[in-house]
Amino acid sequence: MENDLKLKLEQLHQRVDALKEQINTEEATKNAFVMPFIQAIGYDIFNPTEVIPECICDIGTKKGEKIDYVIKKDGEPVLIIECKHWKEQADAHNSQLHRYFHVSKSRFGVLTNGLVYNFYADLERPNIMDDKPFFTLELANLKDSSIKLLEKFTKQGYDFTGILDSAEDLKYIKAIRNEFEKELQEPSDELVKLLVNRFFEKPLTASRLASFKEYARRALSNAINESINSRLKSALNINEKNPSKSEPPEVTSVDGNMESPKFITTEEEAEGAQIIKAILREVVPASSIAFRDTQSYFGILLDDNNRKPLARLHFNFTKKYLELFHNGKDSGEKKLLNSLDEIYQYRSELLTTVANYRQKGGPEELSNEKENSA
Structure with missing residues (x-):
């Protein structure tokens, strides 16, 4: 079922991407994007007892207020959906x-612009919607956990109970992560005192607290960087014959202290690579294939040589592209990817590049390649 739902959502994303520039109104957004989404999650959009459009909902003294969609299951409302034009923010x-x-x-409840779906619940106060969504689904960035x-x-x-459990987990994990990221950028006095009091027995004066805040910032940054480097080594298999070629460079400050990396290799980039x-x-041994991540793309090189690009992954934007170099040009040819599996379609182009x-390297390089392969 999960794969079937993922396929439907991927197809919907292709539809949205192709049509959105022609969608000029909120009503058109609902008809072209949101209704197919409701259909994708299994509800009959043509059954007025299951999907109720423009459902009248009196609010206090306001009469005739309407909700864009009410979704019912077994006669009970399970989801209300409010829609906006696709150019508007789904959280505004x-x-x-x-x-x-x-x-x-x-x-x-769901607030959507047809591209992003924000899901809300009432975890903090019964029957009063939380200010922040517990779950966000982006059609352009579908994750297995989201599906x-x-x-x-x-x-x-x-699964009502399962949703509530997941909602609470996601809500508080997200909140804790936000606080943790704030501490990484600027450690609070409370955190610094908590850590320092475990090993520093002298009085913590204001000047010492200021120093320890900087020490804490550097220490946290070091720990994150080391964790990232360790995970990348595992993900990219750089512990093979010559690991030094593909090991991601550490970003250091002038005084040699680790700072936060300017870019982080994503799971999709690692999997695509x-x-x-x-x-x-x-056709070539693993030791001849090197990886380099940059701020604008993830590069795959032959012999760790910048003049021998094999491919580049442009995954930092809504649309994902594979850049190929089979024509022997400095600038490659970009191919739109709707899924990572589509990379296999360009097998012949990748082998042609090698x-x-x-051929440019001559007989000696070919001979060395055969020896390395052996």
């Missing part, structure tokens, strides 16, 4: 949804 107009939520029997949670909202897999590596190992470099 939650006051209206907040009012609807208060008079609805549903425990979950797994969305399954609990589908008609077939609706591994797919390309698996293809290229048909062949072009080897």
Whole structure:
């Protein structure tokens, strides 16, 4: 079921991406993007007892107020949806949804622009919608964990208790992570005192506290960087024959202290690089394939040589591209990727790129390559 839902969402993303520039109104956004989403999670958009559009909901003295969609299961409302034009932010107009939520029997609300879906609950106060969503689904950045949670909202897999449990987990994990990120940037007096009092027995004066705050910032940054480097080594298999070629460089300050990295290799970049590596190992040994991450792309090189790019992954934007160099040009040819599996479609181009470099290298390089492969 998860794979089926993922396929539907990927197809919907392609539709949204292709049509959005022609969608000029909120109503068109609802019809072209949001209704197909409701259909994708299993509800019959043509059944007025299951999907109720423009549902009248009186709010106090305001009569005739309408919710864009009310989704019902077994006659009970399970989800209310408020829609905005796709060019508007999906988190900028939650006051209206907040009012609807208060008079609805549903425990979950969605605010969407057709591209991003923000899911809300009432975890803090019963029947009053939380100010922040506990779950956000982006069609342009589908994650397996997001799809797994969305399954609990589908008609077939609706799981009220499971959603509430997940909502609470996500809400507080996100809150703790936000606080942790703040501490990484600027450690608070409370955190510094908590850590320092465990090993420093002298009085903590104001000047010493200021010094220890800087020490704490550097220490936390060091720990994060070392964790990142360790995970990348494992993900990219750089502990093979020549690990030094692919090891990501550490970012240091002038005085040699570690600072936060300017870029971090994502899981998708690591997985895409591994797919390309698996293809290229048909003709070259693993030690000849190097990885380099930059702020604008993730590069795959032959012999760790900048003049021999094999491919580049442009995954830092909404659309993901694979850049190929099979034509022997300095600038590559970009191919749109809807999924990482599509990289396999360019196997012949990747192998052609290697062949072009080897032909330029001459018989001696080819001979050395055969010896290394052996």
